[in-house]
Amino acid sequence: MSRARIKDIAAELGLSPATVSRALSDSGLVAEPTRSRVREAAQRLNYRPNVSARNLRTQRSMAVLMVVRDIGNPFYLDIVKGVEAAAREAGYSVLMGNTENNAEREVEYFDMLRDGHADGMILITGKLPDAESLPEALHDLPVVVALEPIEESGLPHVMIDNIGAAREAVEHLIKLGHKRIAHIAGPIPEAMATLRREGYRRAMQGAGLELRADYEVIGDYQLPSGERHCRQLFSLSEPPTAIFVANDEMAFGAINELRRMSVSVPEEVSIVGFDDIFLSQAFYPPLTTVSQPRTAIGREAMRLLLEVMHGESHTGEIIMMPTTFQTRASTAPLRGASASARTGETVFGKRHA
Amino acid sequence: MSRARIKDIAAELGLSPATVSRALSDSGLVAEPTRSRVREAAQRLNYRPNVSARNLRTQRSMAVLMVVRDIGNPFYLDIVKGVEAAAREAGYSVLMGNTENNAEREVEYFDMLRDGHADGMILITGKLPDAESLPEALHDLPVVVALEPIEESGLPHVMIDNIGAAREAVEHLIKLGHKRIAHIAGPIPEAMATLRREGYRRAMQGAGLELRADYEVIGDYQLPSGERHCRQLFSLSEPPTAIFVANDEMAFGAINELRRMSVSVPEEVSIVGFDDIFLSQAFYPPLTTVSQPRTAIGREAMRLLLEVMHGESHTGEIIMMPTTFQTRASTAPLRGASASARTGETVFGKRHA
DNA sequence: GTGAAAGCGCTAACAG
């Protein structure tokens, strides 16, 4: 009962397997009476198509591979969610890949693509394996990059304007009257970290503020690194009055460290993060940060991938998704300064091809 | 170049496809010289097996399906990580499923199993679809339940002792001298929520403390529900001095609400959570909670599933993984009481078959 | 130790 094949339905109804196949796939070339007889019999015999057979025949797997750098990082969750939802709607399943920043693993996933495990791939790894281990024609592979740019890959991207959003975040601090603004960056020279630092620099320069080398430190996106670098910044003879931190997790670390040093946030020091992860709002104080439309990025990446899999070329295309600046309680006017900062949220960014 | 088949290697070497297949799969019945010639040619011609063809022939997919109730919940992340790691090591890929508590979706994933999308399934949904939509012989399907029990399913489980761990958490509060201990439960009548409440009740009764109906409230595991129920408990004429909250997210909500009410944690009220999610440690105050070995649960579930897929029967088997009680800063001795609470971490739970 | 042949379940090209 549980393993009826097309052949069984054909036998049951005295039809050929081909007709049954056509009826089941709505090919239109089947007479209505036959069609419903087939559908009824399929239902009754509990027919389910065998995916391996179909995949072999059609040379497709109806699956996409979603490869992230660290599957344990909650940051990627909503993207997965968006990808999964859009994939389902299009009839695709999602295979999970986790590289753990391991080059061999990255190559493996490209191999899986070629082996027919999946028809396309969404890369959220911020990098590619070495050129020599990659297939010759990268551009011809159905691969879309999301979130973390892979520069000079020529692959289509779905991401945010990291420079612009970072700049907006720092300008918020400037409007609050801050001048001594430090930056805890991500793991430069990674692209995303570099872009956010660039946004910081442009905002500072745009306001005619000095770029001090001792106000720029490089972290690794993890919480302890936020603590450590915060301590370092406050050991300077002239510590900052505000810090723009490249991601929320390090920002949490910085805030906790300030609490330990009995420096109050935001009264004495303002902190701005980036990402708006789960709990950034529930944290104390609620974190002012840049919110990325993660689920939408996931959906958009999948939508773009579908187009690429259907043969459209999107080489070099970059889709920018809008970010939202969330003004919360971790930032406040510089004491003694008359500031004019906005409150609430501000949409930033546009979309172009 | 990029799509060499077994046939191509055979032609290249003047062998039969059968021999090439055998050589590549180490079947042992191939002479050594032939074997290495084949391996060399495979390398040179960039041979990669076609998974659909192999799957069709072998009637397996070498993939497992991991179905969670809400893919956006960071709580499941480490489990995914464990499953993925163990699956990779065994040569399996992982397909993601997300039910969003939707019964139809749940059925779909069972169908995917039967359709050959995957060879086995790990369920982290806390429930099964209605009996009539399920295959007759549930026990014969390679399905393993993790984390959230599905009672009376007869399926093998990998989980923690929710009653025991909850009881230990509440006993910690009792040892600190607390007597007026309330409980914000999960969405009863769900199994996990019910078990944790049962642990609370047993601890209270075991210590001869009164079980007050107004000290038991039912939440939904989400943050706002923690805020709401905390407020409710503190509107009682005799508010609690400690709250055992069924999960960390609601505990964060409770702590935030207490802060708003200017009630200090842990000086005036102690809070214990459950789960030890990302940031429970970085939260302020760091949350005393029950830590689950999530990655290990994921690995163990996959390991068990492999055995089930290899034909072993594990009907009704329950594997209990040990929890660790994390004493952090959200709990303190009742003011005026002489307490004897432990500090640090305590391992709880055993493992049996 | 190797080859020939069959077939997994499905779909598509070609006839009629």
Next chain:
DNA sequence: CTGTTAGCGCTTTCAC
């Protein structure tokens, strides 16, 4: 509109 035929790429009898 329906049937016949072939074949996707692989593994596995069964012979030799």
